[in-house]
Amino acid sequence: MAERRHATLAIIGLPNSGKSTLLNALLGQKLAATSQIPQTTRTRVLGVVDRGDIQFAFLDTPGIHLPKHALNERMMAHVDQALEEADLLLWVVDADDHLGTGEHALAKRLRKLERPTYLLLNKIDLLSKGRLLEKIATYKDLLPFKEIIPIGAKMGLNMEPLWTILERDAIRPGWPYHEEMFTDQTERSLASEFIREKVLRKTREEVPHGVAVLIEQWLEPGQEDYPVDLGPEGVFIAAQILVDRDGHRKILLGTSGEMIKDIRQSAQRELRKLLQRPVRLELFVKVDEGWRDRPERLDRLSL
Ligand SMILES: Nc1nc2c(ncn2[C@@H]2O[C@H](COP(=O)(O)OP(=O)(O)OP(=O)(O)O)[C@@H](O)[C@H]2O)c(=O)[nH]1
Ligand SMILES: [Mg+2]
Incomplete structure (x- = not known):
């Protein structure tokens, strides 16, 4: 039997980019609330998936924004904590939206953190192939991304190529969570x-x-x-x-x-x-x- 391996992955990005939709798609069942309203997610949500010998611990996080209330400060603290915990980062962007100051600020922060980061260009169902290629060109120099992967979290588009890459890169030894463990939410x-x-x-x-x-x-x-x-x-x-x-x-x-x-x-x-x-x-x-x-x-x- 092959050795068991695992990875802890934080799903990060700006509000409304589709992070929670992605978490649900990866888990194959609904765990996180999703909506068209930015700032839907308020805490860090753990979802665990076991695939063969590999255990994936995904951390869904609140969309990164400037906090105006104590609530929002706590939301951003959840992001900080997930960034600390994770060994791999899944940065989800709304490929149908333009690359703005929020993305530049996050890229700056991630550059300092030096954690392997995958750029997931989400919502590809809304883009033509030509526009998607333009998007890839726009984003590719923002950070030395480990991979850039176009996905459609809502319809489950391109999830298998994503899994293949994640399975390749989940290299930590052992399983931190029990086989029955699915989430930390009650x-x-x-x-x-x-x-x-x-x-x-x-x-x-x-x-x-x-x-x-x-x-x-x-x-x-x-x-x-x-x-x-x-x-x-x-x-x-x-x-x-x-x-x-x-x-x-x-x-x-x-x-x-x-x-x-x-x-x-x-x-x-x-x-x-x-x-x-x-x-x-x-x-x-x-x-x-x-x-x-x-x-x-x-x-x-x-x-
Ligand atoms: N067309 C399309 N819409 C998507 C896709 N993925 C997510 N959405 C929609 O985008 C909106 C935001 O999705 P969420 O998953 O709640 O986004 P989030 O990044 O978790 O947002 P916050 O928790 O507010 O940071 C919802 O209306 C989703 O249905 C996709 O692949 N295609
Ligand atoms: Mg969310």
Whole structure:
């Protein structure tokens, strides 16, 4: 039997480039919340994949941006930590977007770090072949990249060539994680992320950035107050959606409560898939002005 090897890879880049979509594609199942809103990911999320003798530990990270709140400072600290931990870096860029100051700043930082870095030009489904070649030419001198690999994380385009390269370069001895280990996220934290994802997908502008989800109740069969009509294998979840101001609460509720109803139904559907059992979800919207700058609130939210 061949020796077991592993690699720890941080998935980094600017907001909205498709890092979490890539994590899910690599894992072959949904773990991280994804949305069209920048700054969707707020913490570092570990996903482990075992392929033959090789174990890959992927670290999804928040998109790199200038922090305006304590929350965003913590998000950037998660990026720092993942950069420290990883032996290989997967820098995901939106190939359909132009190369700007954010990319130049990150390249400067990575140049100092001197860690093997792969440039993943994502969203190739949106580009012609000619434009893709132009993009490769634009990026190739930004850093001495170990490889430049065009991918389409959403549709799973070019994932096999990516795996081949990663399998070649995962050279650390041993497996740091147990074979059964898939993620460091708990069911509760995944549930709150999936609920927040639904809010992000259905609201616009400044609302999403001021939203957080707190699981208030998680009741299993046999526990007091568990609704017996949910059956012997269900789970009852009550969650609070925190918003930054009252105007946002009104937007989330919708004119006659239809927005929150829609969010609740789609989140409940997704949680059933995640937890593989009947789920009843209740949501409450609460105004908590300035929560993004209160350390104790951020602690409670595990941010
Ligand atoms: N067309 C296309 N869209 C993609 C692709 N990959 C990701 N997206 C979309 O890009 C948006 C952002 O994706 P995310 O995976 O949430 O991006 P992220 O880099 O994790 O963003 P942050 O967590 O905010 O930093 C979503 O609307 C995705 O559906 C792709 O290959 N093609
Ligand atoms: Mg993300």
